[in-house]
Amino acid sequence: MSANWGNNIELSIFGESHGPAIGIVIGGLPAGMKLDMDEIRWFMKRRAPGQNQMSTPRKEKDEFQIVSGIRDGVTTGAPLCAMIENTNTHSKDYSELKVNMRPGHSDYPAYIKYHGYNDVRGGGHFSGRLTAPIVLAGSIARQILLEKGIIIGAHMKQIHHIQDCSFPVDIDDELLKQLSHQMYPTLDDQVFIKMQEEIEKARMSQDSVGGIIECAIAHVPAGIGNPFFDSVESHLSPLLFSIPAVKSVSFGSESIHQMYGHEANDAYYYQGDQVKTKTNHNGGITGGITNGMPIVFQVGIKPTPSISQIQETINVQTHTNTQIQVKGRHDPCIVPRAVVVVESMAALGVLDLLG
Numbered sequence: 001m002s003a004n005w006g007n008n009i010e011l012s013i014f015g016e017s018h019g020p021a022i023g024i025v026i027g028g029l030p031a032g033m034k035l036d037m038d039e040i041r042w043f044m045k046r047r048a049p050g051q052n053q054m055s056t057p058r059k060e061k062d063e064f065q066i067v068s069g070i071r072d073g074v075t076t077g078a079p080l081c082a083m084i085e086n087t088n089t090h091s092k093d094y095s096e097l098k099v100n101m102r103p104g105h106s107d108y109p110a111y112i113k114y115h116g117y118n119d120v121r122g123g124g125h126f127s128g129r130l131t132a133p134i135v136l137a138g139s140i141a142r143q144i145l146l147e148k149g150i151i152i153g154a155h156m157k158q159i160h161h162i163q164d165c166s167f168p169v170d171i172d173d174e175l176l177k178q179l180s181h182q183m184y185p186t187l188d189d190q191v192f193i194k195m196q197e198e199i200e201k202a203r204m205s206q207d208s209v210g211g212i213i214e215c216a217i218a219h220v221p222a223g224i225g226n227p228f229f230d231s232v233e234s235h236l237s238p239l240l241f242s243i244p245a246v247k248s249v250s251f252g253s254e255s256i257h258q259m260y261g262h263e264a265n266d267a268y269y270y271q272g273d274q275v276k277t278k279t280n281h282n283g284g285i286t287g288g289i290t291n292g293m294p295i296v297f298q299v300g301i302k303p304t305p306s307i308s309q310i311q312e313t314i315n316v317q318t319h320t321n322t323q324i325q326v327k328g329r330h331d332p333c334i335v336p337r338a339v340v341v342v343e344s345m346a347a348l349g350v351l352d353l354l355g
């Protein structure tokens, strides 16, 4: 298995959901950066499981230990290694899943690729739990980016059929800061209650729902990125697609393909010395290169695969068709906990792009 990424920074994640610990090694961080540990803890809390009925009941505090790369809270420039213990595993829930493959999860392809040696407990190395170290690394990246004036924020754009508004063209820094300090950010504050009801409805029917997260990265200067293979979209997408359960990534206005050219083209204008566009349907990127407007993208997340309804599947030991009823503790919807994961991946991607 390979779990490494990055050109200018280097990320390597490790661990399994039911192993002793999970963690990350980050190389290429600047030396002399004072880390705000309380802010890192806040972002970790936004993702942590077990906080209410919208989440898996598995309670994990997600306290972290930084074992290298900082001294007296300041980065030394050496690779930073951070670890998070797994403290609340119920591995018995997974005893049947070694042979009965969960539809929608990694079990069957992983069984084939790793000849049955892969750890299925809690999703093993495929687990959404591995996004905890990603949030940790992303929180550090955000602090470095903020020194350059770059601010990131995201909101729950859609849960099942319930929709929030889209980002306005002029995204206020205060709005992004406010979003990233909310546990479950939406632009329309009336919509969250409906989203919550939709998740609860799915949970009560032993089912799950998915949705869309929309993210904005403000103040990335114009001129970052390359044409073709290393366009900004090409650079951010692998990180976003590596979040478990992400099935789509799109940049700019979701409806751009339904527009006429005169609607899709973002008209330029000068505001003092600053070049801006009147609309931002291209999401701050044209020709693979940033144009100075906020980078805006949407990430589509599928419904959680592990649901407790009876489903059709196969038993790979007996080679028979069978049925499965998944036990254990699962998120009825991944979206609320994944907002900060998307923000974190965005931060890591932009930090790597800036070099």
Ligand SMILES: Cc1cc2nc3c(=O)[nH]c(=O)nc-3n(C[C@H](O)[C@H](O)[C@H](O)COP(=O)(O)O)c2cc1C
Residues within 6 Å of the ligand: 056, 104, 105, 106, 123, 126, 127, 128, 129, 131, 243, 244, 245, 246, 302, 304, 305, 306, 329, 330, 331, 334, 337, 338, 341
């Ligand atoms: C934050 C987060 C939490 C998740 N929680 C669960 C869960 O409780 N149960 C589950 O079956 N999948 C959960 N997933 C999704 C699975 O890990 C994912 O669907 C699986 O690894 C298969 O990968 P794929 O959906 O990308 O194909 C979660 C993902 C994330 C990002």
Ligand SMILES: C=C(O[C@@H]1CC(C(=O)O)=C[C@@H](OP(=O)(O)O)[C@H]1O)C(=O)O
Residues within 6 Å of the ligand: 017, 048, 049, 056, 057, 058, 060, 089, 090, 093, 121, 122, 123, 126, 127, 128, 129, 130, 132, 244, 328, 329, 330, 331
């Ligand atoms: C623990 C987390 O989420 C887990 C992600 C997950 C999966 O299959 O992705 C399966 C569940 O694991 P378990 O059966 O051990 O409770 C979730 O609880 C977390 O995100 O921190």
